[in-house]
Amino acid sequence: MTMTDFCDPKLTLGSDRKDTRVPSLGVLSLAAILCENGITPQVVNLNKLFRDFLEYNGNDKPSDLLTFIVKHITSLSFDILGLSTICSSYPLTLRIAREIKKFNPNVKIILGGPQASVVDVPTMKAFPFVDFVVRGEAEDTFLLLFKALSDTNSSTELELITGITYRKGIEIIRNPNAPPIFDLDRLPLPAYYLDPNLREYENFSLEVGRGCPFNCTFCSTSEFFNRKHRLKSPQKMIEQMKFIKDRYGIYNITLVHDNFTANRKKVVEFCEALLNCEEDFFWSCSARTDQIDDKLIALMAKAGCRGIFFGVETGSNRLQQVINKKLNLYDAVMRIKCADQHGIKTAVAFIIAFPEETKDDLKGTVNFFVDLLRFNNVEPQLSLLAPLAGTQLHLMYKDKLLLDHIYSDMSYQGWKQDSSDIEMIQANPEVFPNFYSIPTSHMGRSYFKEVRDFVVAMQARFRWLHLALLQDSGDILNVFDKWKIWKTSRLIDNLYSNADDIPYYNHRQFVEDFIEFSRTYYSNEMAREKRVISSIIEIENLFLTPKSDLAIESHEKLGSFSLTSFPYKSQGLHVARLNIDYKELIRCLRDKKDLKQVPNDNVTIAFLETNREGLEIDVRILSPLSEELLNMCNGSCTVSDIIFKSSLLKAQVNGIPYEKVCYFGLSRLFEQGLIEVSSQPIKLVSNTNI
Structure with a gap:
């Protein structure tokens, strides 16, 4: 038997929101059940x-991913193929199943997972190559079905297996749902050892519970896992975490449960037991902001919690009621702030384009999103609504869905949809509702889509400017509207063609255009605190400076600092002189203070890009001496030469010989990464010669 599982493969194209280098939890959990019963399946990590x-560069590389996957699977020996399904990759999953069935018509195709579970009957009507769907929690059901299919002497009748949908001649039979598994402690640990890529993982996922007692209109969790909240015992959780650490050397663990903290008593017991076990673990979880408090957050942080996913969904109090989320938004901010203060990284999810959403609702969500950028450890996420199959919203609007090709990243994260997928989606709306759209009453979906792209791009490239524009204007949506008018007046097209086929808001061109808009329009026509906004724009503009036509010739870069080495400015270093107090500016942004409070000052700031994309930056305020020394580090003089030239101007500082002061200053610049050193003088050569 072969079992496969994968996320949308396009997630890895230009997106860092998901890491596919983690074990496939669902398939490995079912594999563990089979292994426990003497059956060892083959697991394929798609x-x-x-x-x-x-990465394949061979001459025989297939032209498309589907062919590549099918070639690999058909090289294996099996008579049953189990495919786990999620909404975003469901079209590709079905195309894989179809090709496998063509290759070997005798193979039994079994689908499971969240998507197939809720669209089982329409799937089997539309795609005759699918033999079975295992719905919902599959550990008990799948084992019974496997035994019925593989053992001709089995007395198990298909009619008696709850939770399956299957064919009986030309008829599709849907048996009653299987009951939820209440005793999760009895389930074995996922069969991680069956994943051949185990050594690549730095993080494991561990399911610790199921079910959410809430019933949000857009969410599919309660449909798949039932609304009965269940958690493994604290003892079982820690036992399994210890096993993972001892066997695989992994101590970073994602605790999988949509609402881990709903049972506060059990979470407290878990944290206290974790502290008493005297072993270090780092873990993350998901929670609602109204199912956690500051005291619990502090305990979780002490017990090793390093990440929490919060679904706030909307910054509109009105929509909180409409979608049945019903969070108190002030309390939500307080919980997020508390987690940030404890050093817990939080992802905070929002959704826009609800059918009833007004511009005021959208304004509330966008402002809430941007306001979170003032916290060090918070990464907000923004998605368009998708009508996930089986949700209340899907059932309410299933006869009104539109295929407008404005895809939501709740269900799809790629930039382009495969043409074969599109044909399949167009022909089967009941099977693929997540690729369709619910009509919006007050604004077009294209407007929501561009707002989403704009806000997310600003978050990635202009975090402090983004926040400053909110505090200065009070309304990011109004800034967006003005930007959109300005952009249109300059004939800038969101979908303009470029050699890399990169969407406009992911392209450097957007960054350059928005800097120009900020400098020429916002600063002059909209800014209340032009002095502050202009300084922030000046900082952002540093990172747009075109690279010189000259580059440093290949040389021996030294790891240690000495009098005979040749210091030069680090690549990715940008230096600016500002006329405002930079520290006070950042404090005002973090604390939501009036930007008028930022005093004037003359200060030199060094900004050092610490990764290739320039999205992580170290900031240093330079003293006059540090600035003077940095300017002399051009790669042509040794440390001794620089010290000699500087000491001609001064004899000492506060009684300390100036030579010692300069040496200390240069060594600090080196330690901070602002300068690097070479064993020989640095030469500049044309970029074209490198």
Whole structure:
């Protein structure tokens, strides 16, 4: 038997929101049940196959991913193929199943997972190559079905297996739902050892519970896992975490449960037991902001919690009631702030384009999103609504869905949809509702889409400017509207063609255009605190400075600092002189203070890009001496030469010989990464010669 599982492969194209280098939890959990019963399946990690496809350079490389995957699977020996399904990759999953069935018509195709579970009957009507769907929690059901299919002497009748949908001649039979598994402690640990890519993982996922007692209109969790909240015992959780650490050397663990903290008593017991076990673990979880408090957050942080996913969904009090989320937004901010203060990284999810959403609702969500950028450890996320199959919203609007090709990243994260997928989606709206759209009453979906792209791009490239524009204007949506008018007046097209086929808001061109808009329009026509906004724009503009036509010739870069080495400015270093107090500016942004409070000052700031994309930056305020020394580090003089030239001007500082002061200053610049050193003088050569 072969079992496969994967996320949408396009997630890895230009997106860092998901990491496909984690074990496939659902399939490995079912594999563990089979192994426990003396059956060892073959597990295929399709995420890994996708990465292999991208990296494969052989002359025999197939032209498309589907062919590559099918070639690999058909090289194996099996008579049953189990495919786990999620909404975003469901079209590709079905195309894989179809090709496998063509290759070997005798193979039994079994689908499971969240998507197939809720669209089982329409799937089997539309795609005759699918033999079975295992719905919902599958550990008990799948084992019974496997035994019925593989053992001709089995007395198990298909009619008696709850939770399956199957064919009986030309008829599709849907048996009653299987009951939820209440005793989760009895389930074995996922069969991580069956994943051949185990050594690549730095983080494991561990399911610790199921079910959410809430019933949000857009969410599919309660449909798949039932509304009965269940948690493993604290003892079982820690036992399994210890096993993972001892066996695989992994101590970073994602605790999988949509609402981990709903049972506060059990979470407290878990944290206290974790502290008493005297072993270090780092873990993350998901929670609602109204199912956690400051005291619990502090305990979780002490017990090793390093990440929490919060679904706030909307910054509109009105929509909180409409979508049945019903969070108190002030309390939500307080919980997020508390987690930030404890050093817990939080992802905070929002959704826009609800059918009833007004511009005021959208304004509330966008402002809430941007306001979170003032916290060090918070990364907000923004998605368009998708009508996930089986949700209340889907059932309410299923006869009104539109295929406008404005895809939501709740269900799809790629930039382009495969043409074969589109044909399948167009022909089967009941099977693929997540690729369709619910009509919006007050604004077009294209407007919501561009707002989403704009806000997310600003978050990635202009975090402090984004926040400053909110505090200065009080309304990011109004800034967006003005930007949109300005952009249109300059004939800038969101979908303009570029050699890399990169969407406009992911392209450097957007960054350059928005800086120009900020400088020429916002600063002059909209800014209340032009002095402050202009300084922030000046900082952002540093990172747009075109690279010189000259580059440093290949040389021996030294790891240690000495009098005979040749210091030069680090690549990715940008220096600016500002006329405002930079520290006070950042404090005002973090604390939501009036930007008028930022005093004037003359200060030199060094900004050092610490990764290739320039999205992580170290900031240093330079003293006059540090600035003077930095300017002399051009790669042509040794440390001794620089000290000699500087000491001609001064004899000492506060009684300390100036030579010692300069040496200390240069060594600090080196320690801070602002300068690097070479064993020989640095030469500049044309970029074209490198």
